[in-house]
Amino acid sequence: MIVSVCSLAKRSGLCTVQRAMLAVVFRSAVTKYKGLWLPSQTVARAMSSSGGATPPYTTLAISRPTESITHVELHRPEKRNAMNSAFWSEMVTCFNELSEDPECRAVVVSGAGKLFTAGIDLMDMMNNVLQPEGDDTARISWGLKKKIRKFQETFSVIEKPVVVAIHGACVGAGVDMITACDIRLCTQDAWFQVKEVDIGLAADVGTLQRLPKVIGSQSLVNELALTARKMYADEAKSSGLVSRVFADKEAMMAGALQIAGEIAGRSPVAVQGTKINLIYARNHSVADGLDYIATWNMSMLQTEDLMKSAQAALEKKSPKTKTYSKL
């Protein structure tokens, strides 16, 4: 199909630059799905209608909309994707596997059913997570700290670029999770709630540390975290929590897939380096960040990807027109 569009453009008398631009625009509107070039909208629809969790997982449905994009769907729709003990360990296994998988160059995360996630599974939290284990206060505290660190790890292990697509609601630990993702999108009906104060605890899986870096206004972060008020899509956009708001889930999934495709089509050396250095810069001073990238790039600048991408730029083509080997 791509080939026929290109030859059509050639016959139409368009110049090389116009033809190249047309090809890029066309490519961003379609996605290769199971060997066929299909409209991104159609692939997004297929992504949103998964049957159930993917064994051995019980809370996640994993699919590959394209060779290089993995879709991870939170999948406990009947419990509003509440995060139970299985979820916390499955997420770590899943993201560790994706980190090791050279085929996977970008990840889309979304939620099945009515909403993105209702946060931690409250029944599980009361019956399992918070059950005291240990003979005295010191030992119980020691064990709890280990648990909290393990929960924190769940969202910190995400090494590949992650686009998260939020619809309906994103509550409590859901906010912790999305602040650890790279690109946040939502639907017009989405709302966000740092709910932890309402259940008697200070959020401890990343919101209090990452949200101030994400939305920039400490006053707004304080208000959200201290009052647990809901924040709706428009404010999420204006405050910078999300970068785009879509009319509905289908449009959002198509948008997420398109962004993931933009990332996955570029040099994995450049993409991974960018993600790692952005996170480093967030957590360190400018001086430390500059030193880190200099050390990083003293080896990474030797990649063949640089020549390929520069060649594409000279030819006035998208870097996505080149093939980059796995990382």
Ligand SMILES: CCC/C=C/C=C/C(=O)SCCNC(=O)CCNC(=O)[C@H](O)C(C)(C)COP(=O)(O)OP(=O)(O)OC[C@H]1O[C@@H](n2cnc3c(N)ncnc32)[C@H](O)[C@@H]1OP(=O)(O)O
């Ligand atoms: C060391 C700990 C670190 C982590 C800390 C994390 C903290 C947090 O995440 S705080 C936030 C906790 N979450 C909540 O307080 C949200 C509770 N849920 C709701 O308010 C509503 O369910 C919601 C507005 C999200 C959706 O409402 P809707 O009317 O659409 O659904 P429901 O009829 O209420 O629920 C359907 C079934 O799902 C079960 N469920 C929903 N949320 C949870 C949850 N968080 N934990 C466990 N189960 C949940 C609900 O009980 C219904 O089940 P059933 O009755 O069997 O149909």
